[in-house]
Amino acid sequence: MSNNGKGVLTGEFFMEGDVACAEGAIAAGCRFFAGYPITPATEIAERMARRLPQVGGVFIQMEDEMASMAAVLGASWGGAKSMTATSGPGFSLMMENLGLGIMTETPCVLVNVQRGGPSTGLPTAVGQGDVMQARWGSHGHYEIIALSPSSPQEFFDLTITAFNLSETYRVPVVILADEAVGHMTERVVIPPPEQVHTVDRRKPTVPPDEYLPYKAEGDGVPPMAVAGDGYHIHVTGLTHDERGYPAMNAEAQDRLIRRLVAKIRDNADDIIILTERDLDDAEVVVIAYGITARVSMLPIEMARREGIRVGLLKLVTVWPFPEKRLIELAGQVKAFVVPELNMGQIALEVQRVVGSRARTIPVPHPGGTVHDPKVILEAIRSAAQ
Amino acid sequence: MTQLAQREIAETHPRDVLLRQDRLPHIWCPGCGLGIALNCFLGALMKSGLDLKKVAVVSGIGCAGRVAGYINLDSFHTTHGRAIPFATGLKLANPELKVVVFSGDGDLIAIGGNHFIHAARRNMDITVICVNNFNYGMTGGQLGPTTPTTAFTTTSPYGNREHPFNIPYLAAGSGAVYVARWTTLHVRRLERSMIEALQKKGFALVEVISPCPTLYGRRNKMPTGVEEMEYYRRKSVIRHGADPRDVEIRYEGEIVVGKFVDVEKPTFIDLLPNDNR
Numbered sequence A: 001m002s003n004n005g006k007g008v009l010t011g012e013f014f015m016e017g018d019v020a021c022a023e024g025a026i027a028a029g030c031r032f033f034a035g036y037p038i039t040p041a042t043e044i045a046e047r048m049a050r051r052l053p054q055v056g057g058v059f060i061q062m063e064d065e066m067a068s069m070a071a072v073l074g075a076s077w078g079g080a081k082s083m084t085a086t087s088g089p090g091f092s093l094m095m096e097n098l099g100l101g102i103m104t105e106t107p108c109v110l111v112n113v114q115r116g117g118p119s120t121g122l123p124t125a126v127g128q129g130d131v132m133q134a135r136w137g138s139h140g141h142y143e144i145i146a147l148s149p150s151s152p153q154e155f156f157d158l159t160i161t162a163f164n165l166s167e168t169y170r171v172p173v174v175i176l177a178d179e180a181v182g183h184m185t186e187r188v189v190i191p192p193p194e195q196v197h198t199v200d201r202r203k204p205t206v207p208p209d210e211y212l213p214y215k216a217e218g219d220g221v222p223p224m225a226v227a228g229d230g231y232h233i234h235v236t237g238l239t240h241d242e243r244g245y246p247a248m249n250a251e252a253q254d255r256l257i258r259r260l261v262a263k264i265r266d267n268a269d270d271i272i273i274l275t276e277r278d279l280d281d282a283e284v285v286v287i288a289y290g291i292t293a294r295v296s297m298l299p300i301e302m303a304r305r306e307g308i309r310v311g312l313l314k315l316v317t318v319w320p321f322p323e324k325r326l327i328e329l330a331g332q333v334k335a336f337v338v339p340e341l342n343m344g345q346i347a348l349e350v351q352r353v354v355g356s357r358a359r360t361i362p363v364p365h366p367g368g369t370v371h372d373p374k375v376i377l378e379a380i381r382s383a384a385q
Numbered sequence B: 001m002t003q004l005a006q007r008e009i010a011e012t013h014p015r016d017v018l019l020r021q022d023r024l025p026h027i028w029c030p031g032c033g034l035g036i037a038l039n040c041f042l043g044a045l046m047k048s049g050l051d052l053k054k055v056a057v058v059s060g061i062g063c064a065g066r067v068a069g070y071i072n073l074d075s076f077h078t079t080h081g082r083a084i085p086f087a088t089g090l091k092l093a094n095p096e097l098k099v100v101v102f103s104g105d106g107d108l109i110a111i112g113g114n115h116f117i118h119a120a121r122r123n124m125d126i127t128v129i130c131v132n133n134f135n136y137g138m139t140g141g142q143l144g145p146t147t148p149t150t151a152f153t154t155t156s157p158y159g160n161r162e163h164p165f166n167i168p169y170l171a172a173g174s175g176a177v178y179v180a181r182w183t184t185l186h187v188r189r190l191e192r193s194m195i196e197a198l199q200k201k202g203f204a205l206v207e208v209i210s211p212c213p214t215l216y217g218r219r220n221k222m223p224t225g226v227e228e229m230e231y232y233r234r235k236s237v238i239r240h241g242a243d244p245r246d247v248e249i250r251y252e253g254e255i256v257v258g259k260f261v262d263v264e265k266p267t268f269i270d271l272l273p274n275d276n277r
């Protein structure tokens, strides 16, 4: 194992998805990990426990997932890029401090390697049932960013992207992976450090007596001073004003929540990443993410061979939802086919966005395994009619 | 007013620099002990010799949790019970910082109890000031993890049927390297213990027994702060080095105060692996 200055493990590997995620984090500059063992995300913690001390970082196994998420936020305010990784039950416990991260605009990354739920469900088997939880799981109304990898390589790449987005927009970024991708082992290419693009949070340029910690700049994001910088910041989960002071009134709530929502919505075009295949002539579009996007490749190919003009819209960014692109496509296609390892979560979003402009055909699956490609093929055929 | 008297009126208090003036007056009730606890803490900070640019204060939720909002240092008002794990991340990301958790007994010992014992077990290098007022103040005076058996609260209307936590014993048993308890009557000793705790390497705990006349005192025959202080005066006994097992607080009983634990042990940071292989 070779290490260069930035800790980027440059080379070509046969690597497990979870391990690739950990390497992506380190390449992105992550130097703090707090977590709690949980299948199928444990390998990320194990890799970080081994790797972080080698690059001057800190790994800590916390007593539970609430503590893990709290420690990740604390570390971010200590100036470190920080991350945790978990699965369904732990994700539920992290919702509390995910909300604190949103409210206090704390950059950090939260990986959820999804398994079958609800509750303990199927710890060792794949699921995609936490998509709406990633969107709405913490109380109150907020916007969040969530990315979904379909391969170990993408797990590596998107972990870097997740850190960059979290540092840019000062928001916790969720990686909605799944057990299949997390436990899949295949070729992963890690580039040399100079080819790894990383972003660091914007720091204040004004002296402490002029600094308003929650006064946003043009993009809706305030520059961030951390503890020890000499700015004597106050950070609270209460509704606060630009000074960061609690402000218990409707006007302050209005200003803060509108900005927190707008900084994601208004920058959606820059945040959203989509992978499109064969959409130019498509009359049917399969919308999928994570492992299901990969599973959909075969039925799409089979349908193409049958002469059905079908393409794939892979949601690399699941949240914010690519409403604009969907509305564009809705004018061109007959139907959207939405296979996912839940009983219809993104399908409902598609329906909400496209309305009566095109048909939405959900292909629900409770998880535990992936779709039988024939079921997706069947849905594509019916969509083409 | 004579010239002399005018000169004797100070415009500012030497500790004012440590308070966010623009956030005062505070929200605490008349007779509440939190102001005293905060004042002792500010004094301790000034006398500790610490670089105050490198001190961060983390609170959870509750009346004591509001302390972070009044202190003019880097300060964090986090979620209920999670001040200690937040502080853990803060400290580990920047070990140069002195990280202090200032919160209440409900926050630290009930909802945050698991974090409290694990941070002590790891000997995480943080100072914890736990203000114990025997009930939940912010939500209107409910039963807490420290409410003495038989005491009345809004959720123990027939008298508390539970056994309370003995916080020094819990801390010591979990591995804290410094454990002291004082009441808000013992301001000088409390301040001295806070200085020691701030200078201590490792998990240092100071428990502050503090009046909540509005909610706890009123329901338990001490309706004013003065009466609670009078109780502390009558019933507290200084016993340095007391076995933490023996310092449980019973209803209307003796309050053993003093420094119970002061030992050396490697901290979590001391023991971090540092293999640049």
Ligand code: SF4
Pocket: B027, B028, B029, B031, B032, B033, B034, B063, B133, B137, B138, B211, B212, B213, B214, B215, B216
């Ligand atoms: S409710 Fe009790 S603890 Fe809270 S401010 Fe009032 S007296 Fe103090």
